[in-house]
Amino acid sequence: MTVLDMKNVGLTLGKTDVLADISMHVAQGEFVSILGPSGAGKSTIFRLLTGALHSDRGAITCYGLPLTRNQQGFAFMPQSDALMPWLRILDNVTLGLEVQGVPRKEARARALPLFADFGLVGFEHRYPAQLSGGMRQRAALLRTVLQGRPMQLLDEPFGALDALTRMQMQKWFEARWQSARWTTLLVTHDVREAVALSDRIYVLSRRPATVIAEVAVPTPRPRFGSPTPPDAHALEAHLLDILLTQTGDTL
Amino acid sequence: MHIPLPRRSGAGLTRGLPAVLSVVSAFALWEIYVQISGISPLILPAPSRVLEQMLLNREVLWRNTVPTLQATLFGFSLSLSVAFVLSVALDFMPRLRRALFPIFVVSQTLPLVAIAPLVVLWFGFDLTPKILLVTLVTFFPMLVALVDGYDSTDPEIEELLYSMGASKRVVFRRARLPSAMPYFFAGLRISITYAVVAAIFAEYVGARAGLGIVILNAKNSFRPDLVLAAVVISSVLTLALFAATALLQRVALRWRDAKGDQ
Ligand SMILES: Nc1ncnc2c1ncn2[C@@H]1O[C@H](COP(=O)(O)OP(=O)(O)O)[C@@H](O)[C@H]1O
Ligand SMILES: [Mg+2]
Numbered sequence: 001m002t003v004l005d006m007k008n009v010g011l012t013l014g015k016t017d018v019l020a021d022i023s024m025h026v027a028q029g030e031f032v033s034i035l036g037p038s039g040a041g042k043s044t045i046f047r048l049l050t051g052a053l054h055s056d057r058g059a060i061t062c063y064g065l066p067l068t069r070n071q072q073g074f075a076f077m078p079q080s081d082a083l084m085p086w087l088r089i090l091d092n093v094t095l096g097l098e099v100q101g102v103p104r105k106e107a108r109a110r111a112l113p114l115f116a117d118f119g120l121v122g123f124e125h126r127y128p129a130q131l132s133g134g135m136r137q138r139a140a141l142l143r144t145v146l147q148g149r150p151m152q153l154l155d156e157p158f159g160a161l162d163a164l165t166r167m168q169m170q171k172w173f174e175a176r177w178q179s180a181r182w183t184t185l186l187v188t189h190d191v192r193e194a195v196a197l198s199d200r201i202y203v204l205s206r207r208p209a210t211v212i213a214e215v216a217v218p219t220p221r222p223r224f225g226s227p228t229p230p231d232a233h234a235l236e237a238h239l240l241d242i243l244l245t246q247t248g249d250t251l
Numbered sequence: 252m253h254i255p256l257p258r259r260s261g262a263g264l265t266r267g268l269p270a271v272l273s274v275v276s277a278f279a280l281w282e283i284y285v286q287i288s289g290i291s292p293l294i295l296p297a298p299s300r301v302l303e304q305m306l307l308n309r310e311v312l313w314r315n316t317v318p319t320l321q322a323t324l325f326g327f328s329l330s331l332s333v334a335f336v337l338s339v340a341l342d343f344m345p346r347l348r349r350a351l352f353p354i355f356v357v358s359q360t361l362p363l364v365a366i367a368p369l370v371v372l373w374f375g376f377d378l379t380p381k382i383l384l385v386t387l388v389t390f391f392p393m394l395v396a397l398v399d400g401y402d403s404t405d406p407e408i409e410e411l412l413y414s415m416g417a418s419k420r421v422v423f424r425r426a427r428l429p430s431a432m433p434y435f436f437a438g439l440r441i442s443i444t445y446a447v448v449a450a451i452f453a454e455y456v457g458a459r460a461g462l463g464i465v466i467l468n469a470k471n472s473f474r475p476d477l478v479l480a481a482v483v484i485s486s487v488l489t490l491a492l493f494a495a496t497a498l499l500q501r502v503a504l505r506w507r508d509a510k511g512d513q
Contacts, residue, residue: 050414076414078407086429086506095425099415127509147415 001028002064003073003151003183004049009058011044018044020208022058026151026185031177033186033194035239036204037246042187043079045209046153049185050076063150075149079156081140083128089139090124096147111146117176118142134165141173151183158193170196171224178221191239195232196223203239206246213242296476305480311465316484318461322378322450323488326385327443334390338397342427343419348398359391363452371457381453381461388449389442396438400431433507436500443496447489 004026011019018041026032036042047053048060051067059066062073075096083092094107102110115121118138128136137157144152157173158166170193177184177197188194194201195217203213219232278298284290285297292300305312341348367384374380404427412422454463462481469477501508 047410050410052410052413072416074414076411078411080405080407082405082407082411084408084426084429086432086504095412096415099412099417099421099425127506129506130509 002026003028003030003062004185005059005061005064006045007059009045009048009055009060011041011048011053011055011057013044013053017208019048019055020205021210022204023211024202024214026183028150028183029181031184031186031197031199033188033198033201034204035188035191035194035201035243036209037206037243038189039207040204040246041207041209042189042204043155046076046155046185046187049074049153073149074151074153075144075147076153077140077144077155077157079159081128081136083136083140083143085128088125088127089120089131092128093139093143093146095143100147111142114142114146119172132165133161134169137161137169138172145180145182151185154184154186156187156189159188159190166193167224173197174222174224189243191236191243195219195236195239201239203242212246213239215239292476293473294475296479300476301479301483304476305483308477308480312462312480312484315460315462315465315481316488318378318381318458319447319450319454319463319485320488322381322385322453322461323446323492325378326382326450327389327446329382330386330390330393330442330446331439333386334393334397338394338401339423341394341398342401342423355391355394358387361387363388363449367453367456371453376457376459381450381458384453385446385449388445392442392445393435393438396434397431400434401427403434404430432504436496436504439496440493440500443492444489447485447492451485 002025004024006022006024009019009022010017022045024032024034034042034045044053048055049067061067067073083089084095087095090108090111093111094102094104097107097110098104112124115124118141120135120139120142123131123135123139128139131139137160141154141157144154158169161169174197186194186197198217200214200216202211203215204210205212215235215238217232217235219229223232282297282299285292285295296304337351341351363384366387367380370380370383370387374383401423408426408430409422412426417425451461451463451466454461455467456463458464462485465481466478469475469481
């Protein structure tokens, strides 16, 4: 079943053509990545889905219905963790539920059992500034999935982490995803991350963005922990090649 | 679970020591100079004489401190309430903001020396003109602090809230208002120090009682020791109010102190 369908979506902001022609779809339980150079318009696609921007051309549907102004299809995790520094972790995590009108007590009852899986036990009453980068990202992720929306939009969730923490987080996230199977659209500019986590990958061109490649990743999961199979390596090299021609730097 | 904050009292004492020492030695030098030079107390009274006069005239001084404190607190509360209500309105209506802001800026260019007598002329010798003048002086800094504070909100946090289906009102309450709190307290600490001075100035221009009146009368009867006694009280008032806001800030912005406390 198709959760998200974008057909020939285009967007011009001011005089800048940001999105030229974007078509993509995500099925229930599927993990799809958008891979593209910085400034391609990846975050802009998410802004269209969350309703912060409206497309000029094309059609976006969620479960076959056009996006309305107050659609509730997507849970969004911004590029920075966007945790509120004045709220304790527990209150940050339940934010989405409280905005939806769920009473605080019930929201907490739903959140607390998940703290163990997200490695946040003992930090419920800490402030975000007291957590490490990886923990903050896990808290932001917990805030996202707790909203119970049909689909998760993750904008470079591991982009700001140091290399070691990023690898730990990717491994942890793969395990979480395997047990929960959230329908996920992930934005990244990290080829290895896209290949390691996704069922399918869309590659964007430079701005104005079009989809220049769509590839499926057949490698069986779990992909972390076992040696990277040669076909995954080949795929990474192939994608990197496409991206490098897109950045247009001919050294 | 509770995170124990590092105990600050000891560290605070050591940190405050240089300030205390410099103030004490300044007064000591002043006292010594007056004693050695034998200068007339009608020109420059020694700190010991000011203290002595404070004790001798404590009843008069106290009776005149109360109206000043009232004018300060009422005026400041009024200023806070108006600044808050207006800041919210301006935040929701950017066009109103563009229309009204120039007026507020102009209100800050009015010289108090000229305005104060007019306000007293219009509103009489009672509490009202003092309250209005304190408000006039402290209102704008508070308004600017709040408006700037709202604008300091992290746009990604706002975008996140909108993506959760929040209305503008919810975004204001959950993101813009808390983001403004550090700015609010910074503004509060600054304007509370203006408030006492503004009240005394308003009294000086025309009032039945107040520290401003004490200063006026003492000046007219060539009593610099009494003038300084009133000055000491006004400084103590300002310091006390400043300390109260600092304490309030410590409680309200506890999350900021929690930083780095892994
Ligand atoms: N409001 C705007 N007006 C004009 N250009 C914009 C606007 N917002 C974003 N852009 C441009 O759109 C491009 C895509 O931005 P973004 O989606 O954030 O890229 P990324 O793929 O790195 O997430 C950028 O080059 C940016 O300069
Ligand atoms: Mg981006």
